[in-house]
Amino acid sequence: MLTVVKDIKNQLKVTCISIKYALMREMINKASFLMNIIFMILNNSCFIIQWIVIYSLKSEIGGYSFKQILLLWGISASTYGFAHFFFKKSFSLSDTITNGKLDSFLVQPKNVLISAITSEVEVSAIGDMIYGYILLFLSDINIFKFVLFTLFTICGGIVITDFAVIFASLSFWIGKSDTVADTANDLITNFSTYPDGIFKGLSKILLYTIIPVGITTYIPVKMLTEFKISLTAIVIVMSIILTLLTFGIFYKGLKKYSSSNLMISKI
Amino acid sequence: MKKYLYIYKSEIMSSLQYIFNILLNMVGYTVLVFIFFNLWDYIYEDASQLINGYTKNQMIWYIIVTEMLWQASGARKLCRKICEDVRGGNIAYNINKPYSYIGYVISSHLGEMTIKALITIIVGIIFGMIFLNELPQISLIGIIIVLISAFLSILINTILVTAIGLLSFTIEDASPIYWLYSKVILILGTMFPMEFFPKIIQTIVRFSPIYAISYGPARLFVNFDIKNAVVILITQMIYVGIALGISNILYKKGVKKLNVNGG
Numbered sequence: 001m002l003t004v005v006k007d008i009k010n011q012l013k014v015t016c017i018s019i020k021y022a023l024m025r026e027m028i029n030k031a032s033f034l035m036n037i038i039f040m041i042l043n044n045s046c047f048i049i050q051w052i053v054i055y056s057l058k059s060e061i062g063g064y065s066f067k068q069i070l071l072l073w074g075i076s077a078s079t080y081g082f083a084h085f086f087f088k089k090s091f092s093l094s095d096t097i098t099n100g101k102l103d104s105f106l107v108q109p110k111n112v113l114i115s116a117i118t119s120e121v122e123v124s125a126i127g128d129m130i131y132g133y134i135l136l137f138l139s140d141i142n143i144f145k146f147v148l149f150t151l152f153t154i155c156g157g158i159v160i161t162d163f164a165v166i167f168a169s170l171s172f173w174i175g176k177s178d179t180v181a182d183t184a185n186d187l188i189t190n191f192s193t194y195p196d197g198i199f200k201g202l203s204k205i206l207l208y209t210i211i212p213v214g215i216t217t218y219i220p221v222k223m224l225t226e227f228k229i230s231l232t233a234i235v236i237v238m239s240i241i242l243t244l245l246t247f248g249i250f251y252k253g254l255k256k257y258s259s260s261n262l263m264i265s266k267i
Numbered sequence: 268m269k270k271y272l273y274i275y276k277s278e279i280m281s282s283l284q285y286i287f288n289i290l291l292n293m294v295g296y297t298v299l300v301f302i303f304f305n306l307w308d309y310i311y312e313d314a315s316q317l318i319n320g321y322t323k324n325q326m327i328w329y330i331i332v333t334e335m336l337w338q339a340s341g342a343r344k345l346c347r348k349i350c351e352d353v354r355g356g357n358i359a360y361n362i363n364k365p366y367s368y369i370g371y372v373i374s375s376h377l378g379e380m381t382i383k384a385l386i387t388i389i390v391g392i393i394f395g396m397i398f399l400n401e402l403p404q405i406s407l408i409g410i411i412i413v414l415i416s417a418f419l420s421i422l423i424n425t426i427l428v429t430a431i432g433l434l435s436f437t438i439e440d441a442s443p444i445y446w447l448y449s450k451v452i453l454i455l456g457t458m459f460p461m462e463f464f465p466k467i468i469q470t471i472v473r474f475s476p477i478y479a480i481s482y483g484p485a486r487l488f489v490n491f492d493i494k495n496a497v498v499i500l501i502t503q504m505i506y507v508g509i510a511l512g513i514s515n516i517l518y519k520k521g522v523k524k525l526n527v528n529g530g
Contacts, residue, residue, distance in 0.1 A: 039443030046450035
């Protein structure tokens with residue numbers, strides 16, 4: 001048991017160092033770094049206009065008030081930002097697998113998947129996370145909601161990453177699957193910014209099962225409005241199960257991986 | 268002109284190799300149409316209700332067309348390519364070729380997007396028919412004019428995004444400018460017709476490229492009127508000229524600053 005805890009501690013330490021150096025690389029050009037963050041916040045803010053126009057036509061949309069829509073956008077932006085900042089490479093993992101770029105991670109003495117997906121950071125994703133918290137502050141906020149929002153951001157971010165890794169892992173079996181993975185990732189982004197109340201029948205069932213937007217966004221918004229321990233626990237448990245499943249699928253696929261003897265430099 | 272036509276044709280042939288990817292990309296388009304269909308279906312209480320002069324069917328057809336135009340432009344990919352060309356120094360390989368870089372980028376991008384645009388039109392019409400059971404009332408001549416207007420819309424968008432990409436000469440990474448440009452078009456042109464905004468914003472949209480890129484062709488499709496068609500087509504042709512002028516100025520200024528380290 002002690003060895004497992006030590007291993008996890010070591011892995012976390014290495015991951016933090018990897019992310020720190022990736023961030024330092026991006027900060028070389030400070031003007032570009034800041035511009036990416038600020039413009040991403042402005043970019044996301046444009047959508048407030050969309051909802052102001054929609055709410056001028058009807059007082060509630062899909063059972064959501066305007067404040068709840070702000071929360072929906074907040075949680076959606078922060079989960080997206082969390083996943084793309086810390087695990088950027090999971091969204092291009094298919095390319096890493098098909099082009100034999102996994103070789104350099106296989107020789108590292110740490111977890112292959114975590115090393116591969118944390119090797120780069122997306123600067124603009126910091127803007128997404130900041131925007132998420134700005135929207136949280138615009139709705140009713142207290143310490144409890146702040147902690148809950150952070151918990152859902154982490155869980156949702158991990159689920160989005162899991163989803164991306166599972167689809168990218170298809171490359172182990174079917175070769176190039178980047179378009180399939182991109183399409184699947186876009187599904188989550190598109191659905192997570194609209195209230196689930198506007199969908200009916202099968203599409204609504206899909207959003208709580210195969211496309212995990214229910215776990216990443218819809219349940220968290222409901223919990224931030226009316227807290228229920230059982231539903232919060234479901235989000236946490238589902239995140240853990242999906243992560244274990246992701247590692248299982250990736251490592252099963254890794255057995256099929258064949259090196260391309262690609263020579264690349266990692267700085 | 269012949270050389271650009273050749274580049275255009277070569278790109279069409281090349282894009283046919285990735286037909287599966289193009290079809291898969293249609294999933295994203297149909298999902299967006301599906302989301303907007305559900306959204307407007309929720310907002311409208313019945314099919315005969317008018318909101319800002321639009322029936323439910325007109326509103327959904329408007330979005331099907333504007334999303335179609337946006338998807339068929341492939342603007343994000345184009346902007347990323349030009350930014351990488353400028354930042355990575357690849358643009359140096361194009362400078363000494365017997366063609367204009369802007370002409371090359373536009374013709375190759377339009378070639379790459381042609382098959383995608385045709386498939387998007389077919390998918391959009393099929394989805395519209397499935398969801399709404401009827402096409403807007405429009406004659407054959409009307410459809411031809413809308414297609415010309417749609418082509419001009421994609422052309423203007425392509426040239427303007429080229430101009431944004433060329434800003435990389437000055438600010439290193441022009442992607443953030445593109446994000447804002449795309450969101451302004453998306454909110455003020457793609458998601459809503461200009462009648463949904465206050466008078467002051469309507470005036471801004473009327474005299475901005477949004478009118479030529481999104482509102483014009485979509486409005487013609489949902490409510491065809493020959494007078495409007497003439498105004499929209501003339502506006503679009505003026506914008507083609509303006510956008511080409513801006514791109515050329517930015518390119519000429521940028522190339523003077525270019526400093527490529529050989530290797």
